[in-house]
Amino acid sequence: MLMTVLAFIVTIGILVTVHEWGHYRMAKACGIQVLRFSVGMGKPLLRWRRPGNETEFVIAALPLGGYVQMLDEREGPVPVGQEHKAFNRQPLRKRVAVVLAGPVANLVLAVLFFAAVNWWGMQAPLPIMATPESGSMAVQADMQQGDHVLKARVGQSTDWEDIPSFDVLNWVLSRAALEHQDLQLLVQRKEGAQVTLTLPLAQLQIKDWDDATRRQIGVLAPMAAPLVADVLSGGAAEAAGLRAGDVVEVVNGVPVHDVTQLMALIQGAKTTDAAQQWSVLRDEQIVQLHVLPRLREVDGRMRGEIGARLGSSNRYETALVRYGLWDGLVQGAKRTWDMAALTLKMLGRMLVGEASLKNLSGPVSIAQYAGQSASMGMVEFLNFLAVVSLSLGVLNLLPLPVLDGGHLMYYLWEAVTGRPVSPVWMQRLQTLGIAALLMLMALALVNDFTRLLS
Missing domain, CATH: 2.30.42.10 (PDZ domain)
Known part of the structure; x- marks a missing residue:
């Protein structure tokens, strides 16, 4: 329990700090005065100010967010002669840059964490197939126990992707299934022959990547001794x-x-x-x-x-999966791009009812996964941090008025019409956004406790 709490606090602390640091650094670069940089919400526990810096740095009591407070005539009086440092007086391009910098910082952090995992390397189970589930799609595709998956190709792509571990195979498999695309696998049989198998995943009309879906496909785990x-x-x-x-x-x-x-x-x-x-x-x-x-x-x-x-786990046949400096960074960027795209697609499908709302997770699930990954070692924890940082970056870009994406929508309106959103409509949209966000949080918490109880 203590490990879970500590890992959760570290996770939120790192990701919120980086997100707000993105806003902070861009605001400073644009000549905007930053009054407060807070990690956490609510009552300040610690506060300090560096000599020669007008910004107050704060660590607050509730570790579920943070904020950067900038000089702004809409939020309080601005000293005479300081108007040029107010956020609301900045040209549109600078305001867009400041708002966009937070989510971008999280996405860049995800790339670096994924890259660090690739550089560090980890012992991972080889993608050698266990006996496929009886009657599954894998059996129909002639997948056999002992098949070693070498490469994969999703949908209409002409590029084959190397599959160095079962974890990578599971990611490619889930991506193809959730995007309703067929998956081709180049496998090496136990006797040495190489064959190409096709899993017709486009036929699946799934809403969740869960145990039932994986059994329907038939690829459940790498081969391990029946111990x-x-x-x-x-x-x-x-x-x-x-x-x-x-x-x-x-x-x-x-x-x-x-x-x-x-x-x-x-x-x-x-x-x-x-x-x-x-x-x-x-x-x-x-x-x-x-x-x-x-x-x-x-x-x-x-x-x-x-x-x-x-x-x-020590009965799996494993190999050290590690990349060089450039390849590790490229793979980290690719994983971030693929996961961000899949996250957006899944959110869109949830909105129209094509994907289950059970896919949403809240702070309880994040805390659980944080504790589990931290107990497994630094590599697993870094991988977890990358996934959560990516999710935070993507979610903040959603066009909800209280999120960064909502502010970007205001600026899009201003760019098209030549005038900002009126204060009346701003208030209405903010209220609507808060209501929508509270509903999403409530749903995520229900999902969390449902998983916990089951």
């Missing part, structure tokens, strides 16, 4: 005599090659009356066991479970 990693007290595995470290060889006469296949055999149990016949390798000897899975309803259907943790 019993841990046995839970009181479960069917303990009752059957399974032990941590057992490697499952055969279930009901079916040879078991990987943990995904094993989980499918367990979950496919239809009755609690007939035990499964298991052959497990234990201390270099084959042991015969009778395992009776217990049925539980999950997502509207009954699934078998045995009360054991199966597989282990």
